[in-house]
Amino acid sequence: MSDKKQIKSESSSIQRVPTGIPGFDELCSGGILRNRSYLLSGTAGAGKTIFGLQYLYNGITKYGENGIYIATEERPEQVRENVKQFGWDFEALEEEGKLAILDACSTKIGIPSHEKYVDVRPFDMRSMLDQIIAIQEDIDAKRALVDGTTSIGFYLGDPAKIRVELLKLSTTLEILGLTSLLTCEIIDENNASRFGVETFVTEGTIVLYYKRKETVRVRSVEIFKMRGSTHSQSVHPYEITTNGITVHPKEEVYLD
Template structure:
């Protein structure tokens, strides 16, 4: 466990033990992975456990889903986010769905600052301690927009750490089979920690979900591959070290 930083427990069964106590308070962490690997459920587990186990309100920013799509999905999974909103423990923010057009047309730093100020206002009203942005940037983009989105992401992450001060999880989806650990090539450098989620094939031929702790800045945590399960009404559960499986090489590159 770190002797110099205030650690925030994720509340996710098995994960805090692997992290030596949790995440550094006020810093930003990245969850990366291909589609369907559990990024959203892991980030929501962080928020919901924070509320139920530690009394820490949170904010969820859904970039690629409408409010109804999100609520219908979590309701089928067994979570009642609307009740947490009514009780003042959670706020769900849905940026305008044409945000990519606004980033193209305006200064991306101006757009990022606007979102930071909005998040800061809600964080103050809720006394929020945790934040999730899922995903960090719109996924519908053209190749020529990558540099613009990098500027947007950098301004957003740095602005949140400076102006809001909550412990933040951002997610990013990587294209299937791509030899990268983030979509835009900047997220992992801004984050204090990086978790890569994926599917691994065992020697018997079946598949298991994994969470690769790839980077933990200023914490004595070794890179570790952990087996994870997704359980309705509970979320992500870390089962322990995962061995004798095939992990794509790109995910393990240090």
């Protein structure tokens, strides 16, 4: 087989998972790659959680793919409340067995949880993975959101340890047949990750910016890295409205 034909047959075997977020999939040839884990980085309030939850919601409602939400930062009941403004009824999806939320937040901060799926305290990657495996047996999901990796990183402390543990997490998600987004809080927009290791253990990195330009803050998104895929090299504006996130793929933002 000629080189050209070889390349063609390899690329056509790659399966894409559309995020369904208006305008985003155009930036990466139709979606992210199936069974891979992606880092979703951004500063506080950039829109990481909304982006990730919209990815899960679209998966269930547009593509028939169940979702798992691992919530380490926000209590599930608050999240269910917050997403109602976008018209997303998470409770109904949970009752239908299409969405599962793992509460990895409440016990961490020492308050009781009445959730169906609760992670134990103190944090332990093995037990978290066991929980995810058990949930996967229940709902046979195709998509996952880990929101997020930064509190796990602070718990582990040492970057070498963080790298190994996050690799365990991303690889387990992939073996379970999940295409996942893992959020990462950044404080310096010149660095795509918090501990300098997260981008290396994931197949791609999407960065959400929320930068002030004169008197207003502008939201924009960049695909910083996507192994095995062509993607836009530009920074594109996006907005959050009562419909959730909409990316404008034909427009570009200059970040200084």
